[in-house]
Amino acid sequence: MLTAVTGATGFLGLHLVRELLARGRRLLLLARPHPLPAPVRVERFLRACGADEDELRAARTHMETVEIVLEDGFLGLGRVAFQRLADRVDVLWHCAGHISFAATLRQARRTNVDGTRHVLRLLSAGERTPLLCHVSSVAVAGARTRGVVEETVLDDSFGFNTPYEQSKFEAEALVHRWVAQHGGRAVVFRPSGLVTHHPAHPARPRHPLQVLARQVDTVLRHDPGMLTSPGTMTLPVPPGASTNILPVEHAAYAMVEAAERHTSRTPPVHHVVNPRNVPLTELIATLGRHFGVRVDTAEHLPAGQPDVRRALPAYAYWLSVSRTYEDGNLARLGLAYPGRPAIDRHYLASALR
Numbered sequence: 001m002l003t004a005v006t007g008a009t010g011f012l013g014l015h016l017v018r019e020l021l022a023r024g025r026r027l028l029l030l031a032r033p034h035p036l037p038a039p040v041r042v043e044r045f046l047r048a049c050g051a052d053e054d055e056l057r058a059a060r061t062h063m064e065t066v067e068i069v070l071e072d073g074f075l076g077l078g079r080v081a082f083q084r085l086a087d088r089v090d091v092l093w094h095c096a097g098h099i100s101f102a103a104t105l106r107q108a109r110r111t112n113v114d115g116t117r118h119v120l121r122l123l124s125a126g127e128r129t130p131l132l133c134h135v136s137s138v139a140v141a142g143a144r145t146r147g148v149v150e151e152t153v154l155d156d157s158f159g160f161n162t163p164y165e166q167s168k169f170e171a172e173a174l175v176h177r178w179v180a181q182h183g184g185r186a187v188v189f190r191p192s193g194l195v196t197h198h199p200a201h202p203a204r205p206r207h208p209l210q211v212l213a214r215q216v217d218t219v220l221r222h223d224p225g226m227l228t229s230p231g232t233m234t235l236p237v238p239p240g241a242s243t244n245i246l247p248v249e250h251a252a253y254a255m256v257e258a259a260e261r262h263t264s265r266t267p268p269v270h271h272v273v274n275p276r277n278v279p280l281t282e283l284i285a286t287l288g289r290h291f292g293v294r295v296d297t298a299e300h301l302p303a304g305q306p307d308v309r310r311a312l313p314a315y316a317y318w319l320s321v322s323r324t325y326e327d328g329n330l331a332r333l334g335l336a337y338p339g340r341p342a343i344d345r346h347y348l349a350s351a352l353r
């Protein structure tokens with residue numbers, strides 16, 4: 001049985017690959033050209049996770065790579081090699097994505113929507129009936145701020161804050177259409193914000209909290225006008241604002257385990273989330289301590305106060321969100337997040353290192 005993986009070299013993909021290798025799966029890494037071959041990047045990551053020589057040797061024998069161009073209709077392979085690939089794949093994890101909040105809609109669509117369309121085309125072209133494990137995101141809920149987002153719902157009526165969200169929505173919609181119209185087999189995962197408490201390391205791509213911290217750092221360095229007074233910043237945060245953060249290690253485990261147990265009765269969408277949101281005040285206070293800045297929060301900013309939302313527009317929306325996510329489908333498989341480690345200020349402080 002051959003499991004193909006796109007995005008294997010990314011933050012989440014590396015953890016998925018680790019889980020798949022631990023189960024003895026034979027992997028075909030569908031990676032874009034990069035100076036370091038994908039298996040070398042996987043190996044460096046496994047080493048950083050503490051893998052011993054025997055595990056690394058086993059991993060090496062279980063991985064091969066095909067270089068692809070996701071944006072091309074034949075994945076940059078030409079018809080013949082595309083067909084050959086299509087005939088080999090039993091399972092495909094589609095995890096590649098353009099995740100920058102700063103991407104234009106055109107850029108985000110090219111990778112996330114066109115890329116998904118080309119992956120679906122590959123899966124339809126082969127002589128097998130492969131299973132697609134599609135990595136979507138809770139971001140498909142778009143600009144919705146409140147209530148419980150259900151696993152059965154894919155709704156664009158709230159609009160979108162970023163092209164990233166819109167492209168993830170459109171990509172997931174393509175997958176559902178493919179299942180309905182072409183009889184494709186798919187399971188969709190919608191993770192929330194994935195992080196790790198392991199410190200930054202060259203073999204580990206950055207996670208969203210580290211990306212946010214970098215941007216905050218830039219603002220603090222180059223835009224001191226964002227401080228309300230020396231060493232103090234004030235953010236507008238409504239009562240109850242919260243966000244959903246989950247350790248990537250649990251997310252990858254739960255996703256691979258759920259996919260391994262896939263049957264024709266498996267629900268099509270799984271939220272991969274923490275049953276408990278993190279209060280935004282806790283996250284903001286931890287970020288403040290990280291940078292040695294006192295952060296006050298207020299429901300409304302007094303007139304004339306510097307507004308950090310102007311400096312970080314892609315993140316501004318998250319200051320007013322309190323939505324939560326249904327997570328019944330993983331829970332029914334016994335794969336809901338058990339709450340350990342707790343995502344508290346100690347965990348968040350480690351995640352920011």
Ligand SMILES: NC(=O)c1ccc[n+]([C@@H]2O[C@H](COP(=O)([O-])OP(=O)(O)OC[C@H]3O[C@@H](n4cnc5c(N)ncnc54)[C@H](OP(=O)(O)O)[C@@H]3O)[C@@H](O)[C@H]2O)c1
Pocket residue numbers: 006007008009010011012013031032033034068069070071094095096097098099111135136137138168190191192193194195205206207208
């Ligand atoms: N991280 C989260 O918190 C989170 C939450 C929800 C959903 N997700 C979803 O999870 C997936 C992975 O996210 P991530 O955080 O792991 O992102 P990441 O660290 O940026 O990894 C992205 C992966 O996609 C590959 N990729 C990007 N553009 C590509 C292209 N044009 N052609 C081929 N491969 C391409 C990258 O390859 P290179 O290594 O060559 O750059 C990398 O392997 C995305 O679909 C994202 O929407 C992530």
